[in-house]
Amino acid sequence: MSLFRGIKYFLLSDNSKQKTLRQVLGFYPKNFTLYDQAFTHKSVVNDNVESDKVSNERLEFLGDAILGSIIAEYFFQKFPFEDEGFLTKIRSKLVSRNFLNQLSVDIGLDTFLETSANLNRSKSIYGDAFEALIGAIYLDKGYDLCRKFVVQKIIKDYVDIDELLATETNFKSKLIEHTQSKKISYKFQTVAVETGSMKFFKCELYVEHAEPIIGEGNSKKRAEQEAARLFFEKF
Amino acid sequence: MSLFRGIKYFLLSDNSKQKTLRQVLGFYPKNFTLYDQAFTHKSVVNDNVESDKVSNERLEFLGDAILGSIIAEYFFQKFPFEDEGFLTKIRSKLVSRNFLNQLSVDIGLDTFLETSANLNRSKSIYGDAFEALIGAIYLDKGYDLCRKFVVQKIIKDYVDIDELLATETNFKSKLIEHTQSKKISYKFQTVAVETGSMKFFKCELYVEHAEPIIGEGNSKKRAEQEAARLFFEKF
Numbered sequence: 001m002s003l004f005r006g007i008k009y010f011l012l013s014d015n016s017k018q019k020t021l022r023q024v025l026g027f028y029p030k031n032f033t034l035y036d037q038a039f040t041h042k043s044v045v046n047d048n049v050e051s052d053k054v055s056n057e058r059l060e061f062l063g064d065a066i067l068g069s070i071i072a073e074y075f076f077q078k079f080p081f082e083d084e085g086f087l088t089k090i091r092s093k094l095v096s097r098n099f100l101n102q103l104s105v106d107i108g109l110d111t112f113l114e115t116s117a118n119l120n121r122s123k124s125i126y127g128d129a130f131e132a133l134i135g136a137i138y139l140d141k142g143y144d145l146c147r148k149f150v151v152q153k154i155i156k157d158y159v160d161i162d163e164l165l166a167t168e169t170n171f172k173s174k175l176i177e178h179t180q181s182k183k184i185s186y187k188f189q190t191v192a193v194e195t196g197s198m199k200f201f202k203c204e205l206y207v208e209h210a211e212p213i214i215g216e217g218n219s220k221k222r223a224e225q226e227a228a229r230l231f232f233e234k235f
Numbered sequence: 236m237s238l239f240r241g242i243k244y245f246l247l248s249d250n251s252k253q254k255t256l257r258q259v260l261g262f263y264p265k266n267f268t269l270y271d272q273a274f275t276h277k278s279v280v281n282d283n284v285e286s287d288k289v290s291n292e293r294l295e296f297l298g299d300a301i302l303g304s305i306i307a308e309y310f311f312q313k314f315p316f317e318d319e320g321f322l323t324k325i326r327s328k329l330v331s332r333n334f335l336n337q338l339s340v341d342i343g344l345d346t347f348l349e350t351s352a353n354l355n356r357s358k359s360i361y362g363d364a365f366e367a368l369i370g371a372i373y374l375d376k377g378y379d380l381c382r383k384f385v386v387q388k389i390i391k392d393y394v395d396i397d398e399l400l401a402t403e404t405n406f407k408s409k410l411i412e413h414t415q416s417k418k419i420s421y422k423f424q425t426v427a428v429e430t431g432s433m434k435f436f437k438c439e440l441y442v443e444h445a446e447p448i449i450g451e452g453n454s455k456k457r458a459e460q461e462a463a464r465l466f467f468e469k470f
Contacts, residue, residue, distance in 0.1 A: 046432050058311065061319035065307035065326075072300035073373075076293065084296035091300075116432070138308075143378035196353050197278055211446070
């Protein structure tokens with residue numbers, strides 16, 4: 001059963017909302033208004049001008065940053081011997097729109113959300129709601145409890161780090177597959193750059209119909225991976 | 236006098252380092268190794284293979300995320316009636332490479348850094364060191380004290396929010412200046428979009444030699460500002 005159990009939160013009475021939150025979050029929330037706001041998509045507010053509801057967009061802004069910190073520290077501690085390039089990449093994978101959307105559905109948070117938007121068009125509203133929830137927890141209970149919730153309730157049960165790692169290093173093969181399926185050409189051109197005491201590798205990636213991409217890294221392989229990763233980020 | 240007083244930290248004895256940090260940070264650090272690491276540029280480590288020094292790159296990764304959170308919350312609380320678009324823009328201004336580099340020099344942190352890099356080429360090492368310091372403080376003393384340091388010691392004395400706000404809204408004029416100086420043409424083309432109950436403005440910005448940029452906002456002006464901002468972010 002998923003953490004949030006597919007409950008239609010926004011239809012519950014205040015009393016049931018409070019019980020549900022307590023069970024799901026594993027702590028006693030104080031300011032329930034914040035959670036109501038986290039689960040309110042802007043479409044509900046826009047549809048009803050006279051409503052006193054507030055949408056989750058500001059909480060999403062805050063939660064996005066808090067989640068970014070928590071995930072950064074999680075990987076910082078988990079991989080003490082990996083460099084910042086590795087940490088940046090694996091973090092960006094976990095906080096990506098796609099991953100967070102899927103995660104929100106996996107934990108069953110999707111049914112908590114009150115929305116009148118066309119869900120086929122905007123699946124990212126689930127990931128946004130997850131970030132808004134993190135913002136609400138942070139404001140309600142502080143950084144340490146928020147971190148504990150993310151690490152113990154979310155990452156532990158719903159994130160497969162090995163799978164993240166496996167997909168994380170495959171940008172070059174992903175690019176090769178992509179170009180083959182689209183029948184477009186590509187070229188990696190990598191050179192070593194030395195400036196004074198610094199040495200690094202610079203990879204220029206040319207994909208047909210796209211602007212050139214430059215990736216850098218402390219090995220040829222890393223520079224190419226970085227260029228391929230940037231290609232997917234951009235296009 | 237600047238906060239960090241132009242002290243050549245890395246030349247001090249351990250005892251003097253501890254006294255200096257106490258005075259500058261306003262609290263008693265526990266793990267001094269973290270601060271030594273924050274002030275060690277990778278060039279010092281790369282130049283000396285036998286050195287047991289660790290560079291500040293991993294701490295910079297962590298500090299970048301922590302700083303992003305602290306600044307996000309700072310603006311979230313300071314501007315309770317602004318939307319997430321406004322908050323995103325003003326935050327990205329404060330955590331930009333340029334701003335952090337200048338800030339690090341303003342607070343006198345530049346002389347704390349041990350480096351053998353060519354400083355004319357890589358001014359961003361100062362901003363990086365500032366982020367690494369934030370990472371060190373976070374690991375040493377936790378989130379709340381780290382936030383207090385940033386808000387009370389840095390933002391209060393060294394960040395002019397009004398100036399940030401003023402520069403923040405000028406992307407369109409910046410674009411016009413830019414295109415005039417480069418003698419290239421540009422065109423803003425803005426339309427109102429209505430889908431069901433949602434209404435917003437969509438601005439297509441065409442700048443000669445560049446891919447078209449699309450900005451969105453809840454007014455024509457905001458959509459154009461957003462497109463111009465994205466242009467500078469991209470090129």
